[in-house]
Amino acid sequence: MSIKPFDRDALRDRVRNATPFPSLCIDGFLEEDFADRVLAAFPTYEQASTMGREFAALNERGKVQLTDSSKFPEPIAELNRLLASPEFRDDLSHIFDIPDLLDDPKLIGGGMHQTGPQGHLDVHVDFNYLRDRKLHRRLNILVYFNKDWQPEWGGNVELWDKKVKVCHHSFSPIFNRCVIFATSPISYHGVTAVKCPPGNTRKSFAGYYYTEQAPEGWDGTIHSTIFKARPNEVLKGKVLMPAEKMSRWVRRTFHDAKKLIKSK
Structure with missing residues (x-):
């Protein structure tokens, strides 16, 4: 298996004590040689923009997203299969106390992501429901593939409190780092401006997990992505x-x- 072995009970304890909402950051997530092969398989930003969707809106810009798994180079396709596997989903269910997690074969909003210089993603909570399949969104997983990423290049994924007043975590998108967090009405997160030199991009792979059963306490409200401004x-x-x-x-x-x- 290309995901490094981990202690699910220890990770479960970390999640239960996480603030401001259940989350986890794991460094060295994949076996090193496999992570290298995934990175080598990423197309250039220009190539990816011809294969997927490029964002140029106020809240999200300078980013290209490829969700069609039939276009993934094999190492990336293998990563997608690993993250969607029943064994890994069972581990996540245990770690986050969410039974019966399902993957999304369509990778709505997920897949291969690349953000170029001056790209960014404002703070937001994600959409919470897939109407066509009657599924509730429960978890986000992000795996980063950026070797020699410098702190001044930004691109950090931030986890904010529910009022978007206090940033509790700011994780640099360094190579082979994995960030996982619960999707909920208070799971505000965003990406700081990317300031890498021309010719570089911020590379990641994203996957999302769902349940047929509604989260405890759900009031029936269905919403799309909700953006909020940072305090500054x-x-x-x-x-x-x-x-x-x-x-x-x-x-x-x-x-x-x-x-x-x-x-x-």
């Missing part, structure tokens, strides 16, 4: 984010209206 982002929080939200609403309403007209 006053203009973005008071002006730019509301404007972006309104723009998305207008586009979505126009799209739905066109579909309604065509159906008549």
Whole structure:
């Protein structure tokens, strides 16, 4: 197996004591030679942009995402299979006290990610439900593939409190580091601005896990991704984010209206 052996009970204890929500950071997550092969299989940013989706919105920009597993080079396809395997899902269920975790073969929002210089991802909580499959989103897993990543290059994944006032953790995306955390109404997280030199990118692989059963205490609210500004982002929080939200609403309403007209 290419995931290094770990003590699930010890990790479970760490998760139970984590703040501000259940989370885990594991360094040296994969066997070193396998992690090297995964890194070598990553396409360039330009190649990836022709294969997947590139983001250029206010809240998320300078990033390309490839979710179609049929396009993954074999070492990356193998990583995807490992993270989706029943054995690993059972380990995660034990560690996070979430029974019957399911993987997502469609990798909605997941898969191969690359972020170039000046790219970023604002603080947010993820969508919580897949309507078409009636599944509740429960866990995020992120594995990083950035050798010799310098602290000044940013790109840290941050875990914030529910009011987005205090950042509890800021993990650099160093090579072979894995960050796992629960998806919930308070699991605010984001990525600081990437400031790597031209020709470099922040590389990661993301997977998400679901359950058919609703989380304990769920009130029935279904929501898409919710963004919030950091405390030092006053203009973005008071002006730019509301404007972006309104723009998305207008586009979505126009799209739905066109579909309604065509159906008549």
